[in-house]
Amino acid sequence: MERILFYVIAIIAIVFALASVISRKMLRSVIYLLFVLCSIAGVYFMMDYNFLAAIQLTVYAGGIVVLIIFSVLLVHHIELELEIAKFPKQLATGLLCLAGLGVFLYTIYMHDFQVIGNQTTTSTHDIGSKLLSYEEGGFILPFEVISILLLAVMVGAIILAKGTLTSNSETKQP
Amino acid sequence: MNVPLSITKTIHEWLFSAMNPSVASGVEMVLIALVYLTIFAVLGLFLVLLERRVAAWFQLRVGPNRVGYQGLLQTMADALKLVSKELTGTDRADKFLYNLAPYFVIISALMALAVIPFSREFQAFDINIGIFFLIAVSSIGVIGILLGGWSSNNKFALIGAMRSGVQTISYELSVGLSLLTMILLTGSLQLSEIIEVQKEGWLIAQGHIPAIIAFMIYMIAGTAETNRAPFDMVEAESELGAGFHTEYSGMKFAYFFLAEFINMFLIAAIATTVFFGGWLSPFGITESLPWLGVFWFLMKTFVLVFLMMWFRWTFPRLRVDQLLTLEWKYLLPINLVNIVLMALLVWGNLTLKF
Numbered sequence: 001m002e003r004i005l006f007y008v009i010a011i012i013a014i015v016f017a018l019a020s021v022i023s024r025k026m027l028r029s030v031i032y033l034l035f036v037l038c039s040i041a042g043v044y045f046m047m048d049y050n051f052l053a054a055i056q057l058t059v060y061a062g063g064i065v066v067l068i069i070f071s072v073l074l075v076h077h078i079e080l081e082l083e084i085a086k087f088p089k090q091l092a093t094g095l096l097c098l099a100g101l102g103v104f105l106y107t108i109y110m111h112d113f114q115v116i117g118n119q120t121t122t123s124t125h126d127i128g129s130k131l132l133s134y135e136e137g138g139f140i141l142p143f144e145v146i147s148i149l150l151l152a153v154m155v156g157a158i159i160l161a162k163g164t165l166t167s168n169s170e171t172k173q174p
Numbered sequence: 175m176n177v178p179l180s181i182t183k184t185i186h187e188w189l190f191s192a193m194n195p196s197v198a199s200g201v202e203m204v205l206i207a208l209v210y211l212t213i214f215a216v217l218g219l220f221l222v223l224l225e226r227r228v229a230a231w232f233q234l235r236v237g238p239n240r241v242g243y244q245g246l247l248q249t250m251a252d253a254l255k256l257v258s259k260e261l262t263g264t265d266r267a268d269k270f271l272y273n274l275a276p277y278f279v280i281i282s283a284l285m286a287l288a289v290i291p292f293s294r295e296f297q298a299f300d301i302n303i304g305i306f307f308l309i310a311v312s313s314i315g316v317i318g319i320l321l322g323g324w325s326s327n328n329k330f331a332l333i334g335a336m337r338s339g340v341q342t343i344s345y346e347l348s349v350g351l352s353l354l355t356m357i358l359l360t361g362s363l364q365l366s367e368i369i370e371v372q373k374e375g376w377l378i379a380q381g382h383i384p385a386i387i388a389f390m391i392y393m394i395a396g397t398a399e400t401n402r403a404p405f406d407m408v409e410a411e412s413e414l415g416a417g418f419h420t421e422y423s424g425m426k427f428a429y430f431f432l433a434e435f436i437n438m439f440l441i442a443a444i445a446t447t448v449f450f451g452g453w454l455s456p457f458g459i460t461e462s463l464p465w466l467g468v469f470w471f472l473m474k475t476f477v478l479v480f481l482m483m484w485f486r487w488t489f490p491r492l493r494v495d496q497l498l499t500l501e502w503k504y505l506l507p508i509n510l511v512n513i514v515l516m517a518l519l520v521w522g523n524l525t526l527k528f
Contacts (some may be wrong), residue, residue, distance in 0.1 A: 001196045027271060027324060034317065050303045054310040062313025062346075069320050070339055078268060078327050123302060124363055 006046060013039040024081045027072050034065045051124055206298055214287060214436055219249040221435040224476075225483055232487040259424035264327050267421070271325035276422070276429035278318025283436040286311045290443045291365050293453045293467030304365035305357065308444060309350050312399070315433070316342040319401075319408070322430070323418035334417030337494060338408040341398055344501040345405075348395035351509040355388040355516045356381065356448050359525065369452040375528040376451040382526055384516040389449050391505055391512070393478075396441035397485055398497070400434060404489035405497060442478035443471075450474045 013036050020032035037060040044053035085093070134140045185205075189198045223238065223245065230237025238245035263272060286308050291297040301307050316339060323335020359381050360368045371377070378385045398405040409417030419430045446452060451474075453467030460466045492500070519525060 001200075025268065027268070027321070031271065031274070031317075031321070050301055050307070054303050054306045057310035058306075058313055061317075062310065066313075066316060066320070066339065066343065069317065069324075070336075073320065073324050073332070073336060073339075078325070079266060124306075 002046065006043070009039045009042045009046070013043075024084075026076050026080070026082060027069065030065060030068050030072060033068075034061055037061050037065065049122060051122060051127060210287060210298065211284065214284060214439075215432065217439065218432040218435045219253055221439060221479065222252075222431070223249045224479070225435070225486075228480065228483045229487055232484075253428065256424055256428045261426060262421075262423045264421050267327045268325040271321050272421075273426070275318045275322030275325065276426045276433075278321065279315050279433040280318075280429045280436075282311050282315040282318070283433045283440065286440055287436070287443075289365055290440070291369060291447065291452055292471050294366075294464055296468060297366065300364065300366050303363045304368070305353055305363045305444075305448070308440075309346070309353070312437075312440070313342075313346060315437070319418050322422065326418075326421035328421050330414045330416075331418050331420045334408050334414050334420070338401060338418060340494070341401065341405060341408065341497060344498060345395040345398040348391055348501060348505045348509055349399055351506075351513065352388040352392040352395065353444070353448060355384060355509070355513050358513070358516045358520050359385070365447055365452075368448060369454060372451040372454055373458075375526060376449065376454070378449040380525045380527060381516060381519065384512050384519060385449065387508065387512050388516070389445070391509055392445060392449075393481065395501075395505065396445065397482055398501075400437045400441055400482075402434070402438065402482065403486040404491050406491060407494060407497065438479060438482055439475065442475045442482065445478050446471060446474040450478075 016032045016035040016039070020029040020036065023029040023032060037056060041053045041056040041061070044050075044056060130137070131139050131143055186202065189202055192198070193201065226248075227237045227245070229235075238248040241248040241251050263269065288299040289297070289301055289304050289307055291300070319338045319342075320335045323331040323333075323338070326332075356368075356377055357363060359377055360371045362368060362371070368377075372380070374380070378389055381388070401408040407413075409419070414420070419427055422430060453471040455461065455466065455470050460470075
């Protein structure tokens with residue numbers, strides 16, 4: 001049962017990943033990408049790793065894909081189609097992708113994966129305490145680094161959005 | 175008198191005795207899905223009727239009262255009419271995305287219903303990240319609205335979709351943060367455990383001041399999430415035709431419409447679970463009769479649904495800039511301060527327990 005379900009999800013992910021690259025309509029490829037992300041969330045659900053699955057849905061499906069859709073809506077007209085690249089470009093991209101796939105498959109087949117029997121669901125409690133612990137195996141440093149990065153991004157976004165208004169702040173605000 | 179609600183148990187045992195386990199569990203899942211679909215399709219229809227009657231009451235009219243007793247079958251008749259209608263579309267629309275969009279909206283609404291505990295036994299999927307799952311799933315619904323608006327090839331629909339995107343992305347933050355405030359009290363994301371905690375008093379009483387602030391923010395942001403008045407610029411009739419679903423007809427329009435009402439029920443149901451003790455009776459007056467849980471749950475939910483309808487017919491519509499100001503300059507800062515306040519409360523053990 002689980003095996004069949006896994007193959008179904010995997011095939012959905014692969015088919016839509018291909019469709020998302022091949023499609024010539026921009027918004028359609030975004031939607032195919034969304035299906036890929038959702039099926040990966042499905043794999044996480046199958047592994048009983050609910051937290052990561054929900055993160056996958058919120059961050060990728062609900063956040064990033066919505067942002068991409070937004071930018072597509074702003075720049076793209078419904079009748080536009082993406083142009084087909086020239087043959088040398090196609091060849092180069094194909095070769096690069098094949099090389100990437102080769103490296104990927106080689107690593108997967110060479111790595112000695114350990115099967116964990118009797119897996120238990122990771123609770124949010126464990127994740128939370130690991131994230132904030134400064135002992136062996138804790139993640140407090142990356143957590144803080146990421147928060148500083150996000151703060152910098154936020155400040156940058158505000159500066160960019162304000163634009164010229166910073167120089168003459170006396171101008172009337174709407 | 176003690177009537178055990180064991181219909182589900184009987185069916186479960188019968189299924190597993192009749193077939194081998196893997197087939198039986200598959201059949202059971204299909205059965206549960208069918209039951210949920212039926213119940214919530216009908217519930218959605220009756221919410222539409224309720225909305226119309228409440229609107230009529232607020233405007234000193236009578237409202238629909240001809241089809242069936244007091245108009246009870248009115249929306250059923252409307253649904254039949256919608257099913258029989260022709261499905262139209264615009265010229266040069268992106269047909270694939272146009273047809274896909276309503277399913278996003280309705281599926282995300284129905285998926286979220288699976289984790290709501292209607293009573294101790296009546297919960298389809300008691301996942302250990304309950305609340306977070308709800309937030310995750312409901313964040314997908316907006317994609318359907320954006321797609322529907324863009325692929326209709328209509329400028330009003332596009333503007334409606336853009337407004338909806340802005341609104342939902344902003345207010346999702348407030349919904350999430352106000353629920354997070356309450357999570358500080360419960361210490362668990364699992365919905366059944368959240369209700370267990372409330373046996374010592376509903377969370378809105380346990381957390382007193384910050385909980386009440388969180389509830390108010392949640393109701394405002396929840397109303398905005400469902401794109402209802404006073405936040406209904408998405409489908410502002412006077413400006414945009416019907417907003418993102420201008421070009422939809424028949425059953426596809428009905429999906430959007432049904433999803434809106436199911437979402438309203440969902441927002442009220444989450445508020446009931448997190449703030450008002452879910453299926454627990456007030457002061458435990460019917461603790462010996464556990465089958466009354468569904469009744470209490472639905473009663474609290476419908477009071478909150480009525481509150482949202484009350485909002486709709488009382489407040490005028492906001493402008494886009496007012497809407498964004500309300501979220502980013504008022505609700506979000508208040509929410510952040512509120513979380514700290516709640517954390518101090520839990521830390522200092524100042525919660526009220528009965």
